[in-house]
Amino acid sequence: MFVCMCYGITDKQIKKAVETHGVGNTRELRKIMTLGSQCGKCIESAQQIIDNTIMDETLFRDVG
Ligand code: FES
Numbered sequence: 001m002f003v004c005m006c007y008g009i010t011d012k013q014i015k016k017a018v019e020t021h022g023v024g025n026t027r028e029l030r031k032i033m034t035l036g037s038q039c040g041k042c043i044e045s046a047q048q049i050i051d052n053t054i055m056d057e058t059l060f061r062d063v064g
Pocket of ligand 1: 003004005006007035036037038039040041042043
């Protein structure tokens, strides 16, 4: 699913950035990939995906 239409960034790319680079917010994300600097509509959804991914990782760690 595309999160940032302006730069063609998908939710998978964002998840991967969280998992491999430990990205915790959109500011850090923007150091790795370009998004949000065009219309800015994607920033909120990008942050939500970051939060959900971090939460999933935490749950996974608790189980494992
Ligand atoms: S959708 Fe990301 S900057 Fe426009």
